[in-house]
Amino acid sequence: MSEQAVWDLIIIGGGASGMSAAISFQKMCLDRLGRYGRVLVLEKNDRVGKKILASGNGRCNLSNHDMALTHYHSHHVSWVESVFRLVDSESVLTFLSDIGIPITSEGNKIFPMSKSSASVVDAFRFAMKESEVALGSDFEAETIEKSDDIFHITGKDGRVFDGYHVIISCGGACAPNLGTTGDGYKWLARFGHKVYAPKPSIVQLVTDNSVTKALSGLKLDCDLSLNSKDMLLAHQYGEVLFTDYGLSGPAVLQVSGVVSRHNKKSGLTIPLTISLKLFNDEELRSIRAEIGRRISAWGERTLDQLLIGILPGKISSMLLKTALARPLSILIATLSNEDIETIVKTLKAWKFEVLGTKSLEFAQTTIGGAEVTEFSSETMESKLVPGLYACGEVLDVDGDCGGYNLTWAFASGILAGRSIALHSEDEHAQ
Ligand SMILES: Cc1cc2nc3c(=O)[nH]c(=O)nc-3n(C[C@H](O)[C@H](O)[C@H](O)COP(=O)(O)OP(=O)(O)OC[C@H]3O[C@@H](n4cnc5c(N)ncnc54)[C@H](O)[C@@H]3O)c2cc1C
Structure with missing residues (x-):
């Protein structure tokens, strides 16, 4: 040379x-x-x-x-x-x-x-x-x-x-x-x-981490939507990983470019929400019926036991805690029809406020x-x-x-x- x-x-x-x-x-x-x-x-x-x-x-x-x-x-x-x-x-x-x-x-x-x-x-x-x-x-x-x-x-x-x-x-x-x-x-x-x-782009998302931090390291396969108010901006089926700072995993990386395009130094130009649909509509219908059955049959069990066999324990506890904002020690017999609807609604759209993306470094x-x-x-x-x-x-x-x-x-x-x-x-x- x-x-x-x-x-x-x-x-x-x-x-x-x-x-x-x-x-x-x-x-x-x-x-x-x-x-x-x-x-x-x-x-x-x-x-x-x-x-x-x-x-x-x-x-x-x-x-x-x-x-x-x-x-x-x-x-x-x-x-x-x-x-x-x-x-x-x-x-x-x-x-x-x-x-x-x-x-x-x-x-x-x-x-x-x-x-x-x-x-x-x-x-x-x-x-x-x-x-x-x-x-x-x-x-x-x-x-x-x-x-x-x-x-x-x-x-x-x-x-x-x-x-x-x-x-x-x-x-x-x-x-x-x-x-x-x-x-x-x-x-x-x-x-x-x-x-x-x-x-x-193709980067992890920073979200309100009050829930994700507690679940850090756990993964879920789900239907992910990125929304601004009621407008769907992106949709992806795949694995989502909970982390200390927010959300990662293939489905999250795939929609991250849309978040980045709305991100300025001063913050997001529009409010963005990630919504996780954990089950399909047919599964949600049978989960609603199953919850009703459990309330009748197992009313003495506590709330943190409600979704055993349906969701991994830690994820189920966090989801119920955020959905109902009640102690996990309450008896499931005390749940109302409205509570059941709120739980099913959260399984259908578990929402996380997006704050931005991780930096170019990642x-x-x-x-x-x-x-x-x-x-x-x-x-x-x-x-x-x-x-x-x-x-x-x-x-x-x-x-x-x-x-x-x-x-x-x-x-x-x-x-x-x-x-x-x-x-x-x-x-x-x-
Ligand atoms: C972790 C990771 C995983 C990825 N996985 C995939 C994947 O599976 N599939 C896919 O399609 N894409 C993937 N990508 C993206 C893909 O690798 C890049 O888009 C692609 O390599 C870009 O090619 P490029 O030639 O433009 O730049 P690069 O491949 O980045 O090459 C640029 C080169 O220029 C050199 N350089 C920079 N500045 C100077 C300088 N001043 N003087 C001399 N040399 C310099 C750099 O050292 C580097 O070697 C991934 C990226 C990362 C970071």
Whole structure:
């Protein structure tokens, strides 16, 4: 790796999108020119792909069979659609298979056959090495300047690398422990790009914790709704985990983006409530009848014993305590019809006031980033600065939980790398 050479392409960030861009650039160079190009990936960490390693709890949920556009969020979703028209999820899976990542499915979710994030990173590393991608790890880019059609990238350690093209693929601002501290935003803003402030998504919710703290560590499968007054904003069936600060678990993470979008520094712009429906309507009807039967047959039992066999003990006690606001030591014979209705109503909609989300530090993806329409959806090139490209999470695109964010990172990276190879053939090929 030479500091003097002017590289055809410098990629800042060796994550999912940057590595995809490097490999697709080299593939296209080889196809078109019969030789590899000169591409350098600069990575802040001591090795590439740290976020991929953490993905999907180490299993790496690569993509999804349900690629409806509704799973993506941006100020301009139609722009995202245009990119996917050029590199769709099928092309992403073919790209992954070509570099040695065959897939398997669990429902709609797509995983590597190995179910191992580490093997995904290995496949990328080998593909980069074999296609002569130069790697500069432990290099934290600090500034990017452009003069005489050449980009100069200066690192924190003072080293400078020059390139004809630059891809900013340094991710968003979530999970900074993995290297992503939002550096791309400041460079893009300095080049004149509009950048939406980053917010966390796929993140835990902070709620009134008077109940959740007492149940911390316990889980429930239920139907979760996020409401503002009577308006349903999001709905998800799945596991909910009670925690010291509020609620977590897959169903909660999935609706967290909606909360984040309503969250300002001063607090929520509208009141939000999470409502947990613990049983379906048919089950609720039979529970109502069962409670009536228990009151007649077991009137001498205490309230905390009412839902034995229906709900786990601790959850049942907290639910009854909050529903009726009466001591758990009262006899169930004292319950009125109104009390029974209140209990059933709470089982149908156990409500938690939402106060906000946990911070970017805990999130799996970033809402916000660089305004997408200032980039070409055909090439990923900046419309403001020729030769400058961006892909992945640094752009204002975030996906739902379920493989959507990695699919976006791969697709946008593939498109950027491929486009530059087509472009540099005309300009810098010798
Ligand atoms: C815990 C966790 C689990 C996840 N699980 C999944 C999942 O299963 N499925 C899914 O689809 N998505 C998942 N995601 C989201 C997904 O991993 C990201 O959206 C995706 O990796 C983004 O790709 P990227 O290339 O844009 O950025 P990243 O993969 O974050 O890569 C950016 C790279 O740039 C480097 N960098 C940053 N600043 C600099 C700098 N100044 N100089 C040099 N290098 C720099 C970083 O160190 C990093 O390696 C998960 C995220 C997290 C945090």
